Amino acid sequence: MGVLSEELRDQIRAQFPNYPNKRAVVLPALHLVQDAQRHVSIEAVREIAELLELHPSEVHDTMSFYQFFKDEKHKLGKHRVWVCRSISCMLRGGEELLQHMCEKLHVHPGQTSADGKVTMEFAECLGACDGAPCILVDDEAHMNITPEKADELLKSL
Amino acid sequence: MSTFEPTLLARISKTDSQLLETYRRDGGYEGFKKALGMAPVDVINLVKDSGLRGRGGAGFPTGLKWTFLPKDHPGPIYLAINGDESEPATFNNRILMEQDPHQVLEGIAISCYAIKSKKAYIYLRYEYGRSYRALKKAIEECYAAGLFGKNIHGTGFDLDVVLHRGAAAYICGEETGLIESLEGKRAWPRIKPPFPAIEGLFRKPTIVNNIETMACVKQILDRGADWFKSMGVPPDPSNPRDAGSYGPKLYCISGHVNKPGCVELPMGITARQLIDEHGGGVWKGRKAKAVVPGGISMGFLSASELDTPLDFNGPGKVGCLGLGTAAITVIDDHTSMVDVLFNCARFFAHESCGQCTPCREGTAWMHKILARIRMGEGQSRDLDLLTEVASSMGIIPGTTICGLSDGAAWPIKNAIKKFRSEFEEYIQTGRKTVKPSDALMEVH
Ligand SMILES: Cc1cc2nc3c(=O)[nH]c(=O)nc-3n(C[C@H](O)[C@H](O)[C@H](O)COP(=O)(O)O)c2cc1C
Ligand code: SF4
Ligand code: FES
Numbered sequence: 001m002g003v004l005s006e007e008l009r010d011q012i013r014a015q016f017p018n019y020p021n022k023r024a025v026v027l028p029a030l031h032l033v034q035d036a037q038r039h040v041s042i043e044a045v046r047e048i049a050e051l052l053e054l055h056p057s058e059v060h061d062t063m064s065f066y067q068f069f070k071d072e073k074h075k076l077g078k079h080r081v082w083v084c085r086s087i088s089c090m091l092r093g094g095e096e097l098l099q100h101m102c103e104k105l106h107v108h109p110g111q112t113s114a115d116g117k118v119t120m121e122f123a124e125c126l127g128a129c130d131g132a133p134c135i136l137v138d139d140e141a142h143m144n145i146t147p148e149k150a151d152e153l154l155k156s157l
Numbered sequence: 158m159s160t161f162e163p164t165l166l167a168r169i170s171k172t173d174s175q176l177l178e179t180y181r182r183d184g185g186y187e188g189f190k191k192a193l194g195m196a197p198v199d200v201i202n203l204v205k206d207s208g209l210r211g212r213g214g215a216g217f218p219t220g221l222k223w224t225f226l227p228k229d230h231p232g233p234i235y236l237a238i239n240g241d242e243s244e245p246a247t248f249n250n251r252i253l254m255e256q257d258p259h260q261v262l263e264g265i266a267i268s269c270y271a272i273k274s275k276k277a278y279i280y281l282r283y284e285y286g287r288s289y290r291a292l293k294k295a296i297e298e299c300y301a302a303g304l305f306g307k308n309i310h311g312t313g314f315d316l317d318v319v320l321h322r323g324a325a326a327y328i329c330g331e332e333t334g335l336i337e338s339l340e341g342k343r344a345w346p347r348i349k350p351p352f353p354a355i356e357g358l359f360r361k362p363t364i365v366n367n368i369e370t371m372a373c374v375k376q377i378l379d380r381g382a383d384w385f386k387s388m389g390v391p392p393d394p395s396n397p398r399d400a401g402s403y404g405p406k407l408y409c410i411s412g413h414v415n416k417p418g419c420v421e422l423p424m425g426i427t428a429r430q431l432i433d434e435h436g437g438g439v440w441k442g443r444k445a446k447a448v449v450p451g452g453i454s455m456g457f458l459s460a461s462e463l464d465t466p467l468d469f470n471g472p473g474k475v476g477c478l479g480l481g482t483a484a485i486t487v488i489d490d491h492t493s494m495v496d497v498l499f500n501c502a503r504f505f506a507h508e509s510c511g512q513c514t515p516c517r518e519g520t521a522w523m524h525k526i527l528a529r530i531r532m533g534e535g536q537s538r539d540l541d542l543l544t545e546v547a548s549s550m551g552i553i554p555g556t557t558i559c560g561l562s563d564g565a566a567w568p569i570k571n572a573i574k575k576f577r578s579e580f581e582e583y584i585q586t587g588r589k590t591v592k593p594s595d596a597l598m599e600v601h
Contacts, residue, residue: 018319020233020359026341031283031322052341065343065510066324068283082284085598086245087453088411088486090500095594102597109597122598124327124504125245126284129411129486130418139286 002047008036012051022052026062030069039075077112077119079157082136085122088129097133098122100147104154117157161388163421164380165372165405169256175291177298180259186304188378192267193312200271204374206382208389208403213239213330213367214452214481215560216469218400219374223272225354226362235363236269236277237339237353238371241323241330243282244452245504247484249407249419250368254281254288257372258295262318264371266304267378269316272364277318280335283325292320327508331559332365333357334510345512346559369407376405389424390468402468402480409484410436413443413492425471429463431485443489447576451481453501454564456571460490476574478567494576495583496590498568499527503598505565515550516562522546523569530580533589540573540580 004012011032015025029048033040040048040063042056049056063069070076083089083098098109102120105113112119128134131143135150142153168174168183177185192200205220226234238261242250253261265277281289296318299305307315326344328334333347336358357363377385389403402424408431411417415437422435428448432439439445448458450467456477458465465471469480488497506524511517523546526539547570550556551563573580582588 018317023341024339024359027322027324027338030324062342066326068324068326085500086504087449087497087500088246088417090496091412091486091488091492095592095598099592099594099597123284123325124507125243125247127242127248127251127282129246129248129409129484132411132417136284136286139284139289141284141287 003037003041003043004033004047004051005036008032009051012048023054023058025052026054026059030059030063030066034069034076038077039070039072041072074110075112078117080119080121080136080138081154081157082121082123082126084124084126084128084132084134084136086125086129088125089133092132094133097135097145097147097150101135101150101154104151118154161423163405164376165253165260165369165407166419166421168260169252174256175258175295177259177295177302180257184379185259186263186266188375189263189266189270189304190310192270192378193310193314197271197273200267200378203382204271204377207377207385208382208401209370209373209377209385210400210402210469211367212369212373212406212482214244214454214479216480219366219370222354222366223268223364225352226272226364227355230273230362232273233276233359233361234272234274235358235361236265236272236274237332237335237358237363237365238265238277238279239330239332239335239365239367240279240281240285240288241327241335242285242368243327243330244454244482244484245501246411246449246486247409247452247482248411249409249482249484251285251288252407252419253368253372254285255291258288258291259299260372260375261368262292262295262299264373264375265318266316267374268364268366268371270314274364275315275317277316278339278358279318279320280323280329280339281320282323282329289320289322296320326510327504328510328559328561331561334559335365336363343510345510346561348558373404390466390470393470396470399470402470406483408435408467409482410487411484412449412486413440413445413489414438414487415440425466425468427464427466428458428485431467432463432487436487439487439489441489443491445487446490446492447488447494447497449484449486449488449568450477451479451483451485452564453486453504453568454560455479455481456567457575459575476571478563493583493588493590494572494579495527495530495588498572499524499531501568502527502565505561509561509565513557513562515556516565519546519550519562520565523565528591528595530584531589531591531595533587533591535584537581537584539584540577543569544573
């Protein structure tokens with residue numbers, strides 16, 4: 001028994017019929033593991049590789065391309081909060097919002113609050129520019145965010 | 158114009174617009190049924206006749222693309238739907254997927270039938286969690302209702318639709334980057350040819366189409382090619398390469414306007430009309446200094462170019478790269494173009510996949526030079542240096558694999574050409590607009 005539970009392994013295996021080969025399951029597998037464990041450890045990479053009949057370096061290569069996936073040194077907190085810094089949000093205060101939220105949590109982007117609840121990040125356009133400035137909490141967009149609304153949101157997490 | 162009725166967005170504000178039940182009540186999946194009664198080649202011809210051009214940015218004629226598939230291929234043939242929508246300022250695909258997922262799925266089903274594909278993958282950017290859940294549920298409803306699966310409606314046609322989530326990388330929107338990513342690899346775009354229609358996903362013939370393109374296909378099946386062609390702009394006789402800009406289009410409006418949003422209008426509306434008639438005007442009673450015509454990759458319209466029609470042909474006439482995603486961002490006259498351009502350059506430096514040296518190095522240098530200018534340390538030769546770097550990268554000069562680099566270079570060349578005096582003055586007066594928040598984002 002490794003770091004991947006039998007349940008996780010089953011969830012990964014359940015993806016196999018969707019694709020003509022197992023390599024295509026790398027991204028779905030990384031998502032499943034990161035969702036459950038808040039990071040993808042090197043041991044998890046090895047176990048995913050074994051399940052998908054790949055070399056661990058192939059899984060690691062894909063994982064490292066997407067900065068979205070985090071290794072043991074950058075474990076995510078309970079929630080991931082991304083603040084958009086791209087053009088439409090920047091024009092309406094997105095960068096100031098990022099600064100406000102980082103100060104509030106005493107973190108830099110990429111870091112997790114001391115209570116382990118929130119990992120703060122900046123993001124490129126979240127595709128919710130009609131509600132700029134906007135943020136993403138995990139994968140839910142929140143639009144037209146003022147510093148006050150941001151404080152409330154952080155409190156509710 | 159006052160008679161224009163939205164079709165693509167007709168259902169989005171209805172109650173329970175996402176449900177199969179309400180979709181069917183509005184005549185949903187009748188177009189698919191109709192297609193199933195036609196020969197696949199006739200469906201392709203119908204889409205060809207409509208003049209539909211892809212909505213993902215490149216504007217390639219959809220029906221024509223479909224004919225590039227090898228004839229009588231034993232299969233599998235794949236349809237890969239591009240739901241990566243990551244071009245800054247663009248959000249129309251999101252609205253379709255979140256509010257009317259069945260319209261998108263019906264377009265996919267029709268397209269698969271036309272190109273003889275039994276399997277569609279929807280590559281969805283991770284950030285669209287609401288779209289993911291809406292599509293997931295809608296797909297489940299389709300399987301349960303026998304609209305997807307084996308032997309649909311007793312016709313012998315099989316169809317599987319798989320939702321695949323990305324991992325927050327802009328390059329996955331480039332069609333061959335998308336394919337590589339779907340195959341479980343880093344999203345490094347492929348050298349073309351071979352084009353995906355010949356050798357695409359899993360090395361099989363593949364059509365890549367955008368979400369909005371799919372919604373248009375559905376409407377064309379319902380309403381016919383003539384209906385689609387009754388809207389928009391015919392080909393420009395002075396441009397032999399222009400295939401016309403037909404049909405309705407989802408325009409996104411964001412930035413310094415009173416009412417940001419997504420509106421459906423016939424192709425060819427101008428930026429000024431979008432701002433004044435649909436975006437509630439420039440905010441705070443100010444004036445527009447510049448407008449991004451279709452995502453930041455396309456460059457800028459200056460204040461004197463706001464009457465440019467936003468069809469496939471218009472933005473190119475005033476030096477922009479093209480229509481792109483038809484998403485406008487309005488920049489008011491209190492904003493520094495140096496800050497705007499820095500923001501664009503930072504985006505591309507962050508999102509270059511790093512495979513081609515001119516793009517990897519060029520985007521990094523353009524970002525650095527603009528950062529230096531914003532620190533008040535710019536020199537007048539920096540502007541020529543920026544233009545030089547920008548001119549050396551891209552498919553257009555022929556030094557890179559994909560169009561990200563052209564999109565990175567264009568706003569730089571455009572801004573320095575159209576707003577040169579503002580940049581010069583900024584540098585000469587030693588202005589400085591760097592913000593404390595910049596330090597927080599230095600690492601990337
Ligand atoms: C860097 C880059 C990013 C792109 N991003 C997207 C995207 O997010 N969505 C999209 O549909 N097309 C995107 N495209 C265009 C696709 O490569 C492709 O042309 C399109 O998906 C084809 O669909 P269509 O013919 O229906 O427009 C991008 C192109 C480039 C060069
Ligand atoms: S042009 Fe840039 S983004 Fe495109 S393949 Fe080359 S390095 Fe990657
Ligand atoms: S620019 Fe922030 S969501 Fe698009």
